[in-house]
Amino acid sequence: GAVVSQHPSRVICKSGTSVKIECRSLDFQATTMFWYRQFPKKSLMLMATSNEGSKATYEQGVEKDKFLINHASLTLSTLTVTSAHPEDSSFYICSARDAGASNQPQHFGDGTRLSIL
């Protein structure tokens, strides 16, 4: 079945550090990938839609200069949290949908738990 790999699974770093998270579709091509954030005991909130070969589309309230998204190939999207601060600590999850199966569900990566000290 469709598999999405997300790396790293956990990051602990100092305030001001930039953190890069990778999301890969392992056995399918994904023209679109999605980045979500989830705070403790809260729902998944869509941050941005990552489109291969074009600029990402950000949800209202998400700073595009803070959360840089690059989707350079059909199997890889990256999210970079620039100059991270403690309030950016959260669970970041990517998902992807098979470009050749529009009615299939999104599959999620295992998530990245980001802790900013």
Add this chain to the structure above:
Amino acid sequence: GQNIDQPTEMTATEGAIVQINCTYQTSGFNGLFWYQQHAGEAPTFLSYNVLDGLEEKGRFSSFLSRSKGYSYLLLKELQMKDSASYLCAVRAPGAGSYQLTFGKGTKLSVIP
């Protein structure tokens, strides 16, 4: 805008049946999904409805009524490992692509 409602918490007994309801009002509709999420983990896909009716998948079934904006997830023969959050999500057109909008999730506790 998108609005998805589901109960915050439910408790059920091992071996029993539980139904988790979800109502939605969305701009556009391209399918309703149910995901299971254990604490600290990413969601895993359970079921998908795009047409009205019941979809059965082992111990899990999901029902959809598009005219009522209503779905439910039915879990049979509950096991302790079914204790998790269950997320209802609606796919609808968004900026540039179809997007999933999630409800806040229903935390199910299965007790002996």
